[in-house]
Amino acid sequence: MQPAMSRVPAACAGDCRFFREEGSGPIDRNKPAGPLLKISRGTTIYQHEQPAHFCYKVVEGAVRLSRLLPDGRRQILEICLPQDTFGLETSECYSATAEAIGDVVLLRCPRECIAELQDERPHVRGKMLSMLSRGLCAAQDHVAMLGHQSAKERVACYLLRLAGGHESQQAYTVRLPIGRQDMADYLGLTIETTCRSLSDLKAKRIISTPDRHCIVIQNFAALESVAQGD
Amino acid sequence: MQPAMSRVPAACAGDCRFFREEGSGPIDRNKPAGPLLKISRGTTIYQHEQPAHFCYKVVEGAVRLSRLLPDGRRQILEICLPQDTFGLETSECYSATAEAIGDVVLLRCPRECIAELQDERPHVRGKMLSMLSRGLCAAQDHVAMLGHQSAKERVACYLLRLAGGHESQQAYTVRLPIGRQDMADYLGLTIETTCRSLSDLKAKRIISTPDRHCIVIQNFAALESVAQGD
DNA sequence: CGGCATGTTGAAACGTTTCAACGAGAGTGG
DNA sequence: CCACTCTCGTTGAAACGTTTCAACATGCCG
Known part of the structure; x- marks a missing residue:
């Protein structure tokens, strides 16, 4: 199932930055190693319950993840700031809607690349798990706050x-x-x-x-x- | 602290059940392949912010994950039913307190075993990610509910x-x-x-x-x- | 049976929402 | 430069829903 060689598509190469160590300073924008996505204020990046093809990382600006309730009320689940990742879900569809709050710069990575990176680079696995784990913990903080x-x-x-x-x-x-x-x-x-x-x-x-x-x-x-x- | 021996400690062997396919029927209690932990009503399984050594899976009964707020109020984050896993966090400490609601039967797996299983058995990785991902989605549902x-x-x-x-x-x-x-x-x-x-x-x-x-x-x-x- | 934990109901107190009005700032065009 | 408009933020007063506190009901076990 894994015909080794260079399994990671060329388009992915730069997206390894997705998993670089955090806390080691902001992403160096003088040495761009992959395509930066610029998105303007208010744009919907993806929608809740639509097929999830990409993962994202915020480089500049802020993104809100939200869900729209049937009657029009809206709950924001998370405000993503620079260095935060979103859209990492492993289910078929996105679990929330993502919108640019102001003008935003993003790093985008196709999901199949993430999967392959995981197979080939062990440290990526841990990174991925800890991203999800941190997201879960943040959501739990949020629950505790809203509940009581x-x-x-x-x-x-x-x-x-x-x-x-x-x-x-x-x-x-x-x-x-x-x-x-x-x-x-x-x-x-x-x-x-x-x-x-x-x-x-x-x-x-x-x-x-x-x-x-x-x-x-x-x-x-x-x-x-x-x-x-x- | 960990006298290595064989890479996957014997105690872990049975705990692969941790990652068996779900939806393929309940765990077969006639062929127990690992230690089942029996815990009685009201017992604390682990506490919020204490070092996380084990992951768990509910076999029978129900477990509540909760946080105690400084002023004594309590927020339950999740009710875990048979087949549900908990304590999977990758951070050093547990992100909530786990308590047995009634009498409970659990499967327990040391965290280092999980890590090694992941290295050795690729399908375990996906399983682990999807467990976390599902937990995140559930927490988001919870946030949406409590918020509005x-x-x-x-x-x-x-x-x-x-x-x-x-x-x-x-x-x-x-x-x-x-x-x-x-x-x-x-x-x-x-x-x-x-x-x-x-x-x-x-x-x-x-x-x-x-x-x-x-x-x-x-x-x-x-x-x-x-x-x-x- | 008493004793205790758990569940149910009522009435007043409280905090948040709702609806409405107003204020401040940014951008546009005269 | 000013008036105009539009969005965003702020404040007030009444309406509403949840909490609080209290009493009582129910079920279980020694």
């Missing part, structure tokens, strides 16, 4: 997550990759409630909002205690 | 899931693997709300409840329309 946290807790949690463990004593500026509506759909709230929660944090001087897309965390300790229900 | 569905919708969804696609015209009896409290914690509701939702369905003659652990779906169509928000 109040609006204020959810908003505080999300801000802390964006700050990504920078639990410094000083003020820390977070750039929001998404607008209020997306934030609301991610947190399982309405846009109004999301807004009110932010206003609340602002009134308590825990955060400040110099502009729409920026939030400055003024008091990490207080934000953490809000995130855990006072 | 009302109590009645959640309860209806859960019942339909338990019925497992048996969308027959006739009445169908579902055996609840869990009590009301676990159901509530899974659905992100209180036990009272869960109860009231069930009573509602009963009042509308969509279900009937001959006893605590049984629910008879009398009207699939109506249950589905409740699940989708009327």
